[in-house]
Amino acid sequence: MNRDARTKKLIILGVDGMDPATTKRLVDAGRLPHIKNYIERGAARKELNMLGAHPTITPPCWTTLATGAYPGTHGITCYWRQSPESLDAVVYNMDSRNCKAEQLWNVTAEAGLKTMVWHWPGSSWPPTSKSPQLHVVDGTQPGSVNMGVAQMDWEKIVYASSDTEKLRFIPHTQKAAGVGCNITDIGEVLSSGGDDDADEMMELWWGDEARKGGEIRTYVNTLDDTEMMIGAKVAYDMVFSPIAPARDWAGSPDGALEFTLLISNGKENRYGLITKNRDGVYDSVSLYRAKADKEPFAVLENGKMVSGIIDSATKKGATKPCCRSYKLLELSPDGTSLRLWISNALDTTNNMLWHPVSLHGKITENVGPIPPVSLIGGEDSELVEQVFEPSWDIYCKWQADCLEYLLDRGGYDVVFSHLHNVDCAGHQIWHLGKTLEPWNHTDEKVYQALIDRFYEQTDRYLGRFLRYLDEEYTILIVSDHGLLVGENVPPILGEYAGANIKVMEELGYTVLKKDASGNSLSEIDWDKTRAVQIRSNYIYLNLKGRDKQGIVDPKDKYALEEQLISDLYNYRDDRTGKRVVGIALRNKDAVLLGVSGPECGDIFFTVDEGFNRLHGDGLTTAEGYYNTSVSPVFIAAGQGIKPGFTTERVIRQVDVTPTAAVLLGTRIPAQCEGAPIYQILSDAL
Structure with missing residues (x-):
């Protein structure tokens, strides 16, 4: 050759x-x-x-x-x-x-x-x-780059108005540590959210415990539990701030107005000064760390995004210089109301994921700090745009x-x-x-x-x-x-981020525990569960001798796989009456698609074309709408x-x-x- x-x-x-x-x-x-x-x-x-x-x-x-x-x-x-x-x-x-x-x-x-x-x-x-x-x-x-380790503060929208009476901070209600497949806090993913510092987090992350444990357990029961529903919901901190005449500033123009921002999960203040142009129209906002500062750290014009702004943020007791972006979304001509987006904050000193470490310094010095990206928008098309x-x-x-x-x-x-x-x-x-x-x-x-x-x-x-x-x-x-x-609303089958319960429960393979009133609990009844569907395309039998709480006798494995595959093919979408499973293969047969062996499930299956979500649950040849x-x-x-x-x-x-x-x-x-x-x-x- x-x-x-x-x-x-x-x-x-x-x-x-x-x-x-x-x-x-x-x-x-x-x-x-x-x-x-x-x-x-x-x-x-x-x-x-x-x-x-x-x-x-x-x-x-x-x-x-x-x-x-x-x-x-x-x-x-x-x-x-x-x-x-x-x-x-x-x-x-x-x-x-x-x-x-x-x-x-x-x-x-x-x-x-x-x-x-x-x-x-x-x-x-x-x-x-x-x-x-x-x-x-x-x-x-x-x-x-650095999203998983350097984020110090979440993104937020400030709503300021002369009608607002009290400064308030409402944190985002995020269900997971990221949107879609974006992990924004690996420490949160791998632990229960303790006060580990960066070194301890890295030890957990790259040590044996990360490979053995750090379990994430999510049950997908309804459409509301799916990533496409959660990921498209707007998740940001909200700050509601009064607008009033500027007072006690080191220097402010005549007629200037002020408001207060809250950062670092609502625990630190920043101050905004709203000023007007020569025509008397309020058209700009300057941001300060303190009213005594002579110069702002950012000046914003209506509708223009500004990035590369360095300000500090505090998380778990540590204060770091951070890169942020800002955009003044709305400012009324009379200065009585505004809407301001503030990005998440990325620690500019975090070089733990750069090899060699000197690369981080070269990039930040010669190109600039890593700019944060937004993870909000979804069903709010204005925020997307x-x-x-x-x-x-x-x-x-x-x-x-x-x-x-x-x-x-x-x-x-x-x-x-x-x-x-x-x-x-x-x-x-x-x-x-x-x-x-x-x-x-x-x-x-x-x-x-x-x-x-x-x-x-x-x-x-x-x-x-x-x-x-x-x-x-x-x-x-x-x-x-x-x-x-x-093309259609997908079935509760094939979601990559958790155990898919609904279809497997309907087919009689996964059983949830019940409370005294007969309501399902978020806990699998392992004494009755024969199989679990998890990680996009995999189904695992609850096998004796292999799984901790196994109930399926190994001699019955082949017959149970045969029954399960048949049931999957016979399962129909309740809205359209159509079959929702494309193919289903035993592990040994899934070698045809390159998904056999010990890291794959006992059964590999795909959701049929027409019922696919964004990606991950179907064949690589699947096509969709538009x-x-x-x-x-x-x-x-x-x-x-x-x-x-x-x-x-x-x-x-x-x-x-x-x-x-x-x-x-x-x-x-x-x-x-x-x-x-x-x-x-x-x-x-």
Whole structure:
């Protein structure tokens, strides 16, 4: 085999949730000019798609992209890992030590190629090679860099008015530590919320206890318990503040008005000064740490988002300098009312997820502090448009700036990068792209337009790297999965974040305990429960000798699996009368989809097309409303790639790693199960 390098430099631009069907529709409409340029200069399938791994969930798919191995082989088999102690609980999973397959970045570092792994979720942190050629930034959760460890204060909206009589703080009522698949406090995920400091949290996080325990137990009984309902609900702190004439300031203009902000979970004050222009119209707000300060730390104009503002915040007794963004959403001309958004606060000194640590200082000094992204909006389309989307505009620019800085000045030969804007928006708004009964109050056309805008945002980001094609780089654009707009309200089956109770209870396999009045409790009755459905696509039998409270005799396992699979196929949606389960396979048979072995359930199943939620519960080929799909995207361009070429080959996610290895002339990782996409290579293998 010809193993000469076809390129000396490779950039993998990963975009979480990027759907080839939506991408192609917008490319054809002329709305994604930079992606069109990549396609014209490179190679892809006509549909821009590839077959993803299963389940179609962030960590397993990104790990497949990094190793060329299927989830059953590499061992990262869903967003969460099954608890070794309990069938109804999960534990934290984005730990590289859970990965049983070799990552390509270890191979490139071994080959002497300076390699950067930028926020690649699933199997990149902690670093998996001691080579000085391997540098890694975060990867412990999908959202944004440092989101899981550096957040000091939640985002909030300040409502100030001359009619408000008393200063009040109302904390957000968040049901989980994040929105969708964004973990915003890993300490909260792994513990019951004690006062651990950062070192203690890291010991819990990366120590044996994190792998053994730290259980998360969530029961999904109704639609209200599902991630699509919870994730789309607006969750932010609210501050209600009186507006009054400015008093006791070190210096304030004539006619200035004042209000008070509360930060750090309502325990610290900041002060706002509302001032008017030459025409006597109140049009600006200045923010101060104290009235005695001569200069504000932020000046806000109506409708303009300001980012990169450094102010302190306090959490669990520790005060840190933090980066925040602000936007004055509304200000009445007479200054008597305003609405102000304040982002979450990210500790600018937190470098615990940077290897080497010096990278953090270089980035913050030469590019700037990490800008916080918003996690609010959902069913409030105004907040999506005015807050959520522009916060991601700022973050996308910052990340592109970082990668350009590293490529131009850091001397990196290979870059693996991940961006989460599309998927983060997906968990907020994609299900609102079709008007279904639970969301009759929303307008699907508004949300379809927002979906398209996030792809235009992604196009601008990807466009920043086009120039590297002229500098002898090869660029691969990939995603872990696509996102679909659901055709119907999904069944309570296939939710990735908890144990799915309703359908399994109706089928008689999962039984909840009852109180004295016969009402169901949030506790499984293990003496009567024969099977549990958990982690997207897996069903576990409650087996004697294997599970702590097992009741199923191992000799009855095959017959029970046969009965359960039959019952799944016969289950019908009560609204439409249609079958809701697509396929169901025993563990040994699920090897056909790469989801067999000890880290997978006794049965692997998928929800049938038409009943899929956003992603994760169905096949990688699933399609949805508004021309959306779950398939991941694949586009290649640059050195070693045929220009303007369309291949008919079925490309699989496991093929990306061996293709990248062949392009770079390195060996293929040890457990790789894919094959090079030789049809797109400019030189024959």
